[in-house]
Amino acid sequence: MDGASGAEQAFPSAWGVVPEPVRSVLQRLQERAAAAVESMDTAKIGGAAPRNHDASFLEMSAASEAADRATRDYRSLFNAYTHKFHQPKPPIGELAAAQGAITQSFAKRYTPKTVAALESLLSPEPDLDALKYGIRALGFEDLRGITEALDRAMTAAEADPKFRPWLASTEKARATSRAIQHETGAL
16 A cells, blocks of 8 residues: 555546535535525415415515526536536536436536636636626625635625625515515505
8 A cells, every 4th residue: 555545545536626616606506595495385375264375475486486596507507517627527428317418418508607607716816797697596795705716806896886796696586576566565
């Protein structure tokens, strides 16, 4: 034995390493999806007595959309990373089959905006707009603490009086819905 640990022998370095920023963003997307699924509470619409379910239906609809957006961004980011960045290339045919897709359509399961977001995430000078438009399920604050470079870019952006932090796409939709409801007096 040459002194290498059992873990190094079991997992040769040729298999590659997923960068921590990529893992962190995937984890945050998973947490956002899980929280949305958890808030899909059907107990609020149970019971035999007729009543107005509009508020519950709106909450369930928003939760469903938030879960969908987070899981779509997760799949898109995961697919783009495995297809474009990870070395050596994983078995794309197997990854596609696991998603019910064919190898030829795997690259259509992510967008150029997702690739730009990954490039930015891994860059020493992250582009906040690329992250904003490439990972829509996460808001500005969701990105804090992922990398020092990203934190510096966020701090610099916040120093600009014209800068407005963005919300996750589903939070934006809920805020718009609440504003409309307030204006129209609905619910």
